[in-house]
Structure formats: structure tokens, C-alpha cells
Amino acid sequence: xxxxxxxxxxxxxxxxxxxxxxxxxxxxxxxxxxxxxxxxxxxxxxxxxxxxxxxxxxxxxxxxxxxxxxxxxxxxxxxxxxxxxxxxxxxxxxxxxxxxxxxx
Amino acid sequence: xxxxxxxxxxxxxxxxxxxxxxxxxxxxxxxxxxxxxxxxxxxxxxxxxxxxxxxxxxxxxxxxxxxxxxxxxxxxxxxxxxxxxxxxxxxxxxxxxxxxxxxxxxxxxxxxxxxxxxxxxxxxxxxxxxxxxxxxxxxxxxxxxxxxxxxxxxxxxxxxxxxxxxxxxxxxxxxxxxxxxxxxxxxxxxxxxxxxxxxxxxxxxxxxxxxxxxxxxxxxxxxxxxxxxxxxxxxxxxxxxxxxxxxxxxxxxxxxxxxxxxxxxxxxxxxxxxxxxxxxxxxxxxxxxxxxxxxxxxxxxxxxxxxxxxxxxxxxxxxxxxxxxxxxxxxxxxxxxxxxxxxxxxxxxxxxxxxxxxxxxxx
Numbered sequence: 001x002x003x004x005x006x007x008x009x010x011x012x013x014x015x016x017x018x019x020x021x022x023x024x025x026x027x028x029x030x031x032x033x034x035x036x037x038x039x040x041x042x043x044x045x046x047x048x049x050x051x052x053x054x055x056x057x058x059x060x061x062x063x064x065x066x067x068x069x070x071x072x073x074x075x076x077x078x079x080x081x082x083x084x085x086x087x088x089x090x091x092x093x094x095x096x097x098x099x100x101x102x103x104x
Numbered sequence: 105x106x107x108x109x110x111x112x113x114x115x116x117x118x119x120x121x122x123x124x125x126x127x128x129x130x131x132x133x134x135x136x137x138x139x140x141x142x143x144x145x146x147x148x149x150x151x152x153x154x155x156x157x158x159x160x161x162x163x164x165x166x167x168x169x170x171x172x173x174x175x176x177x178x179x180x181x182x183x184x185x186x187x188x189x190x191x192x193x194x195x196x197x198x199x200x201x202x203x204x205x206x207x208x209x210x211x212x213x214x215x216x217x218x219x220x221x222x223x224x225x226x227x228x229x230x231x232x233x234x235x236x237x238x239x240x241x242x243x244x245x246x247x248x249x250x251x252x253x254x255x256x257x258x259x260x261x262x263x264x265x266x267x268x269x270x271x272x273x274x275x276x277x278x279x280x281x282x283x284x285x286x287x288x289x290x291x292x293x294x295x296x297x298x299x300x301x302x303x304x305x306x307x308x309x310x311x312x313x314x315x316x317x318x319x320x321x322x323x324x325x326x327x328x329x330x331x332x333x334x335x336x337x338x339x340x341x342x343x344x345x346x347x348x349x350x351x352x353x354x355x356x357x358x359x360x361x362x363x364x365x366x367x368x369x370x371x372x373x374x375x376x377x378x379x380x381x382x383x384x385x386x387x388x389x390x391x392x393x394x395x396x397x398x399x400x401x402x403x404x405x406x407x408x409x410x411x412x413x414x415x416x417x418x419x420x421x422x423x424x425x426x427x428x429x430x431x432x433x434x435x436x437x438x439x440x441x442x443x444x445x446x447x448x449x450x451x452x453x454x455x456x457x458x459x460x461x462x463x464x465x466x467x
Binding site: 024025026029043044045046048049052053056070071072073 | 127128130131132133134135137138139142145146147148149151152155156159160163239
């Protein structure tokens with residue numbers, strides 16, 4: 001699936017991925033690809049501006065991890081992020097149900 | 105030069121510095137370390153740096169406009185308290201101070217500068233709020249927001265300076281508690297304004313490359329979308345000056361119990377408002393202009409596709425062509441090596457025909 005196909009949905013996909021368990025950028029990408037069975041073809045770098053944007057909007061929080069040898073930024077969902085995710089899920093289900101009803 | 109180094113340089117070139125750049129580079133370094141050789145999939149480092157810079161510039165410009173509005177609110181409260189207290193003490197005659205050289209600048213600072221700050225600061229904050237949902241704003245629009253913010257903060261600082269000059273001018277006439285109160289309030293307001301200015305500095309350093317129009321006051325205030333007003337924007341200036349003059353006339357006539365006094369001050373207020381709009385209107389996006397309504401023609405791909413092939417290219421053309429090439433790389437149309445070759449060719453191109461040759465299969 002080309003990047004244009006999920007324009008506007010990347011933030012929701014990231015929130016859903018991080019909501020299960022805090023993770024660093026590469027792990028978030030791996031989970032995204034596993035869950036979508038590799039359907040999303042995005043330039044991997046675009047993940048990071050999205051992560052920073054979600055953090056600026058207080059939907060994600062992040063901190064440096066001391067566990068690995070390298071410095072690693074770990075992202076977690078904030079309560080506001082969980083609320084936003086629930087809202088986006090409801091909207092998406094309503095939207096996809098409507099589209100499916102029309103397409104048949 | 106490796107991918108990370110190019111990213112770091114591109115971030116620096118776009119004004120992303122300090123902790124923000126350090127964090128981005130460390131995160132991407134960790135990503136590459138997880139899967140060595142994945143640089144190609146990360147995308148063009150220049151395009152990635154541009155995305156970071158564009159988004160940061162938009163977020164920081166909006167934040168600086170709102171911070172400035174907050175600082176101006178503090179200044180307004182400080183000025184209002186000072187004036188209310190002065191009303192109780194009794195206004196000293198203008199010739200009872202130390203020197204007119206202090207009095208007149210103080211008057212300008214305390215009565216004209218706040219009006220400029222109010223208009224410019226409100227317009228900046230209004231645009232920031234109205235565009236809060238946009239991830240990236242056009243560079244021209246960011247320039248408009250930061251320009252309005254800068255004018256508002258400068259006017260706010262002039263207000264604070266005016267208060268301090270007033271205190272100094274009447275230091276031998278007014279009670280010490282009022283002098284201390286006003287001087288202290290002005291210092292607090294000045295501190296808030298300086299903090300807001302620092303926030304603005306952080307936003308201005310970032311260089312956004314997103315094309316698009318800046319918009320103007322008719323976009324900020326949809327209520328003003330009357331055709332007769334849009335067709336001749338100077339009419340808006342006249343209308344605003346008239347409104348300010350009438351409001352001042354009514355207020356002063358009531359306060360001074362004198363119609364003549366009210367009319368006199370209303371006329372002065374109207375003239376000053378008209379002068380202010382004439383001087384600062386374009387900078388604040390109050391007065392429309394072709395440049396504000398639409399991006400420069402050289403900003404568009406159209407400019408590259410049209411025109412004589414023998415025309416010599418300028419820096420704007422090269423920037424636009426590079427953007428097309430980088431978009432092509434981001435979409436997977438060309439490889440990293442081709443990107444590098446074509447960018448070199450763009451910078452070597454002297455005519456439009458040579459520039460078009462680098463883009464033939466991308467436009």
C-alpha cells in the first residue's frame with residue numbers, strides 16, 4: 001500500500017502500536033509492519049517526525065533508556081493519547097462500516 | 105559522507121540546532137544500528153531534515169504567537185492597574201514632570217504602543233489558533249505570524265519603557281508607593297515579554313521550505329469578506345481608523361464631560377490609527393498584496409515548465425528543482441545515487457533547458 005493510502009492515519013497507527021507496550025522507533029516500525037503483514041510501504045524516516053509531533057501534542061511521552069548500550073528513546077502513550085486513540089478507533093470503525101456498506 | 109552526517113548537516117542548515125538536532129541524530133543512529141544498511145529505506149536525509157524543520161517551525165511559530173499574547177496580557181494588566189491607581193492619586197499636569205524629553209516618549213509608549221501591540225498580537229494569536237490543526241504551515245504564513253508577533257512584542261516593550269519613563273519623569277511629583285508599584289509592574293511585564301521574545305527567536309531560526317500563500321486579514325476575520333472591502337484593501341484601513349476615532353471620541357467626551365475635547369482626541373486617534381496602518385499594515389498582513397495572497401511564481405513547478413529554455417536560472421529555480429528531485433526520491437522514483445547526481449547537475453545548470461533536463465522523467 002502506497003504512503004498516500006494511509007495519509008492522516010499514520011499518527012493513529014503509531015498510537016495503537018505504542019499503546020500495547022512502550023517501544024523505541026525501530027521496534028515501533030517492526031510492529032507496524034508485522035501487524036499490517038508488510039502492507040504499508042513508508043519511508044522509514046517519516047516515522048520520527050510523526051513521533052516527535054505526537055509528543056509535542058502530549059499524546060506520547062518519551063525518555064532515554066539506560067538499558068541498552070546505545071542511547072535509545074523509548075515512547076509511551078499518555079492518558080490523553082489513549083483517549084485520542086479510542087476516539088480515532090470509533091471514528092475509523094464508523095467510516096469503514098460506511099464505506100463497506102457502499103462498496104458492498 | 106555518511107547518511108547520518110548528511111542528516112545532521114541538513115538539520116543544521118535548516119536551523120534545527122542544539123538538543124533537538126542531537127536527539128534526532130541519536131534516534132536515527134539507534135535505528136541504523138538495529139539494522140545496518142537500512143539507510144536507503146529511511147529516505148532522503150535532506151527531505152527528512154526538511155520535514156523536521158517544517159513541522160518544528162510551524163509548532164514553534166504558533167507557540168511563540170500565543171506566548172507573546174500571554175505576555176502582552178500581563179503587560180495590559182500592569183498598565184491598567186498603574187492607570188487605575190494613578191486615577192486615584194490624580195494625574196499630574198504634563199508640564200509638572202522633570203522634562204518633556206521624558207514625558208512625550210512616555211506618552212507614546214503608554215498610549216500608542218499598546219494599541220499597536222493589541223492589533224498585531226491579536227492577529228498573530230488569531231492566526232495561530234485558527235491554524236492549530238495544521239501539521240505544517242507555508243513558509244510565507246510562518247513569516248507573517250512571526251512578523252506580527254515581533255511587532256506586537258516590540259510595541260509591548262515600548263509600553264513597558266513608556267511606563268518606566270513616566271515613573272522617572274514624575275519621580276518627584278507622584279507618591280513613592282505608586283512609583284514603586286508601576287516600576288515593579290513594568291519590570292514584571294518586561295520579563296514576560298523578554299521570555300516571549302526568546303521563544304520567538306527559537307521559531308525564527310528555523311527555516312521552513314513549504315510553499316503556499318500567507319493569507320491576510322480577510323482570512324483571519326471572515327466577517328470582513330465583503331467584496332467592496334476586499335477589492336480595495338485601503339478601505340479597511342479607513343474604516344478601522346474611523347472606528348478607532350469614533351470610539352475614542354465617545355469615550356473621551358464621556359470621561360471629560362466635553363464634546364469638543366472628545367472630538368479633538370477622536371480625530372487625533374483616527375489619524376494616528378490611519379498612520380499606524382499605513383506604516384505597519386503590510387508587515388502585519390492587514391493590507392493585502394500579491395506577494396501575500398499567493399506564493400511567488402518562481403515558487404511553483406509551473407515556472408520550471410514554462411518560459412524560454414535559454415533563460416538563465418536563479419536560486420529560486422534551483423531550490424524548486426531540488427524539491428522535485430527529492431520528492432521523486434521519497435516516492436522511490438530514483439535511487440540515492442541518482443539523487444546525488446541530479447542535485448549536482450541542478451547546481452551546475454545555468455539555463456532553464458539544462459535544469460529541465462535533470463527533471464525530464466519526474467515532472
